[in-house]
Every structure is written in C-alpha cells, then in structure tokens.
Amino acid sequence: MKPEKRKQLFLIGIFLAILLAEGVTHTTMDLMKNQRPVVADLFLQVPSQENLRNYEENLEEGSWLVQNLRPVMQVLRFAVLGDLGKKAVAGREGWLFYDLGIQYLTERSQPVRPGESTPDEVVEAIVSFRDRLAERGIHLLVVPAPGKASVYPEMLTARALNLDHPVNVRTLQLLEQLENEAIELVNLFDLYQSEKNKDSISGPNNLYLIQDTHWSPKGMEMAAEKVANRLQELGWVEKGNTDYGLKEVPLSRHGDVIRMTQIPGIDDWYEPETIQASQVVRKESGEIYADDPHSEILVLGDSFLRIYEHDEPGSGGFVAHLARDLGKPLTSIINDGGASTLVRQELYRKPEMLAGKKVVIWEFVERDIRFGTEGWQDVPLPKDKQES
Missing domain, CATH: 1.10.287 (Helix Hairpins)
Structure with missing residues (x-):
C-alpha cells in the first residue's frame, strides 16, 4: 500500500x-x-x-464533548476567523448586527417555516386589536421600530453604499397594508432616513448603537418626540402640566450583540461603547420618572422600550421621554422579544391596566413581523370591569 x-x-x-x-x-x-x-x-x-x-x-x-469543547472552539474561531457565531454578524468599522434582523431582510419569506408569521397574519392581528379597543372608545397608535440593518445597511456591507432603493421592501409593503386598513401608525423609517440624509457620516449622531441591536439615545428621543407630536395632531391627547427635566448620565457599556455571541472573554476584544443618556426627572422634586398605572395612555412594546428605561441609566428610555414630551406620566407593559403577542397576553391577564385608558401605543421591532415570539395571535381584551 x-x-x-x-x-x-x-x-x-x-x-x-x-x-x-x-x-x-x-x-x-x-x-x-x-x-x-x-x-x-x-x-x-x-x-x-x-x-x-x-x-x-x-x-x-x-453532548458532554460538545459542551466542554465548544468554548475553546468559539474562542479559536473568533480569534482566527473573526467568526461571531450564529447570532451575530460583524459589519464595517466595528459595527455589529443581530443575525435574525439580517435574516428578516434577506431571506425569502415563503414558504413560512414553523414559528414564523406572514404579513397578512400581522395585519389581521393589528386590525383585530384596533377594532376591539375602538369598541371601548380607546385609540390605537402603531409604532414599528426599524431594525438596525434597515437604517444602516451600508455599515453591514459596502455593497449597500449609495443604494438607490430601500432594503426593507417587505416592511414598507406591510406599512402600506396597515394604512389601507386605516391603522394609525408612526413611520420611523422615513424619519430616520431624513435624519441620515442630514448627517450621513457614522459618528456621535448615530441613530443606533454600534455594538447593540437597539437605537441610540438620539434615535430613541427622536421616536418619542415623533409619537408625541402625532398623538397631539390626531387630537387624542392633550398636553399635560407635569414639568419634566433631563439629567445627563454618561454610560459605558458593551452591547447585547456581544453578549449574544457567548464567546468567553470577548469583552476584552471590544472597547465598551460610550453613550450619553438622559434620565427624565420631575423638575420640582428631582425624582426620576415613574409610570402611573392610572394614566390615560398605555404603551406596549419590547426591548426597544426596555433599553435606558429599565436598564442603565433607568427612567431614560422611550416611555420616560414620551411622558416628558406629553407633560404627563404614562403606564407600560414591556416584554423583551414579546411585542407581537406576549404583551397583549399580559394585558389580558391584567384588566386593571386598561381601566381609564384613552390611547394604546403599540411598538414592535421590524423583524418580529416574521419572527415574533408566539407569532401574531388574536388575543382578546380583558373583560371590562364596568360590564362585570
């Protein structure tokens, strides 16, 4: 031989x-x-x-063997190949992206796999929720939060530089479907594109965090202001008389995309991202913002509402800044990754959350149009206490 x-x-x-x-x-x-x-x-x-x-x-x-060898192989693959694993994708100039957000933009939506949703299912769930709220005299405002790759495709790949068409056609088609159903919504995609046209260079005015899936303080504050203006344009909410101020809080943090990799010691490879956040405080007392369960406005949403609000610095996220813009406290139900169905299920279990409400604001991240946890179920409203 x-x-x-x-x-x-x-x-x-x-x-x-x-x-x-x-x-x-x-x-x-x-x-x-x-x-x-x-x-x-x-x-x-x-x-x-x-x-x-x-x-x-x-x-x-x-597998015992896999569990013991995986951390070593993860470190080797990252150190040699720059491989961040299944959930993270390295973009340009240190930008990191969540794989599922990219998958939503790039994969064909048909055939739908188990656990995924179609745009028609999304529209049906939103219309049903709107109609049920309307029966009780409650308005619904829908706020889809753009995915990071939709706003900054050029930071994912140089091939997206100077694109003459949007990368999120599927989302824009859904927004059109919702408008055809007379759903009131806030289009943050147009807002962010307009802002990017003013300042197209990556830097301190970024609308999204470099290492994270979520919006930056600036992107979040712009969204809150846009929603507040829309509510007042519609005549659904009157400006309150609670005087809120801002307390600047510098933060230094590693983004959630880095944590998703689960690569041992990866924090040592990336410098923490420096962020200038703002807590919302009552001017007369200096107390930080807190929800009021008796508010006439209920906000439903996911981790885009949690960041800065429940995370550092606290009381500095979308809900707090929206309350400041409206001059009145709000109340909220926030569930990481669960804005498509889980927040409505929680509302069903807590009928007191809907008592006295005039407006419900429903935020969900763009990728949940297809990948929402538990899909887009038709969830009934809790029984009206006045009827019981």
Whole structure:
C-alpha cells in the first residue's frame, strides 16, 4: 500500500474514532444518569424533518464533548476567523448586527417555516386589536421600530453604499397594508432616513448603537418626540402640566450583540461603547420618572422600550421621554422579544391596566413581523370591569 494511501486511511480512521467516541461517551453518560439514550429517539419517532432537526439540536445541547469543547472552539474561531457565531454578524468599522434582523431582510419569506408569521397574519392581528379597543372608545397608535440593518445597511456591507432603493421592501409593503386598513401608525423609517440624509457620516449622531441591536439615545428621543407630536395632531391627547427635566448620565457599556455571541472573554476584544443618556426627572422634586398605572395612555412594546428605561441609566428610555414630551406620566407593559403577542397576553391577564385608558401605543421591532415570539395571535381584551 502506498504511503499516501496509508495516510489517508489513518486520517479517516481518526475521524471515525472521534465520531464513535462522541456517540459512546454520550450514551454512557445517559445510562449513568439512568436516562434513556438520546439515540433511542431516532427509532421511537417518525423520521420527519422536524423530528430529525429536534434530535440534532438535543444531541448537540446534551453532548458532554460538545459542551466542554465548544468554548475553546468559539474562542479559536473568533480569534482566527473573526467568526461571531450564529447570532451575530460583524459589519464595517466595528459595527455589529443581530443575525435574525439580517435574516428578516434577506431571506425569502415563503414558504413560512414553523414559528414564523406572514404579513397578512400581522395585519389581521393589528386590525383585530384596533377594532376591539375602538369598541371601548380607546385609540390605537402603531409604532414599528426599524431594525438596525434597515437604517444602516451600508455599515453591514459596502455593497449597500449609495443604494438607490430601500432594503426593507417587505416592511414598507406591510406599512402600506396597515394604512389601507386605516391603522394609525408612526413611520420611523422615513424619519430616520431624513435624519441620515442630514448627517450621513457614522459618528456621535448615530441613530443606533454600534455594538447593540437597539437605537441610540438620539434615535430613541427622536421616536418619542415623533409619537408625541402625532398623538397631539390626531387630537387624542392633550398636553399635560407635569414639568419634566433631563439629567445627563454618561454610560459605558458593551452591547447585547456581544453578549449574544457567548464567546468567553470577548469583552476584552471590544472597547465598551460610550453613550450619553438622559434620565427624565420631575423638575420640582428631582425624582426620576415613574409610570402611573392610572394614566390615560398605555404603551406596549419590547426591548426597544426596555433599553435606558429599565436598564442603565433607568427612567431614560422611550416611555420616560414620551411622558416628558406629553407633560404627563404614562403606564407600560414591556416584554423583551414579546411585542407581537406576549404583551397583549399580559394585558389580558391584567384588566386593571386598561381601566381609564384613552390611547394604546403599540411598538414592535421590524423583524418580529416574521419572527415574533408566539407569532401574531388574536388575543382578546380583558373583560371590562364596568360590564362585570
């Protein structure tokens, strides 16, 4: 046998031994724990695409070898190849993006996979919610939050420089559908594009954070001001008399995209992002903003409302700044990643949250049009206490 052939057979043998060792190790560990070996699932379930995918995921997550080698391999792949893993994508000039947001923009929407939603389902859920609120004399204002890659595609790839068309056509079509259904909404996409046209250079006036999926303090404050103006244009809300001021708070933080990678020690590779945030405070007392459950305005949303509000600096996010712009406190239900359905389910469980309300503001991030947690279910309103 030729030496080259022996070398090839040796390498094949090593590879097969590694595969066999993983299977033997996994099965042995399961038996030692008095658990049924995961491999048995192959013979106890119908070999469908979904079952095979679940088996693969369970095998990977439960593998002793994978769990012990994964951190080492993550560090090596990042150090050598710049690979950030499944959830993060490195853009230009240090910008980081959430993979699911890019997937929403770039993948074909059909066929819809399990757990995903169609634009028609989104429209039906929003129209149904609007109509149910209207029956109680409550107005609905919808505020889709643009994904970072929709606003800054050129920071994801140089191929998006000087594009003469939007990258989020699917979202714009949905907004048109909502307008055709007479849904009142705030178009932040146009607002941000107009602002970018004034200042197209990446820098301190960015509307989104460089290392994070969310808007910057400037982007958030612009959104709050736009919503406040729209509410008053519609005549739904009168300006209040609570006098709020601002307290500047500098922050230094690593973004959520860095945390998503779960690469050990990755914080040492990236400098924290410096942010100038603003807490909302009552001028007469200096107390930081707090929700008022008796407010006539209820805000529903996701982590775009949580950042700066519940995170550092606290009372400095969208809800607090909207309250400042309106001169009155609000109340809110915030659920990370759950604006499509979970916030409405929480509202259903808390009927007191809807008592005395005149306006509901519903924010959700753009990617949830397709990837919203629990989809876009038709959730009833809580029973009106006045009827009970």
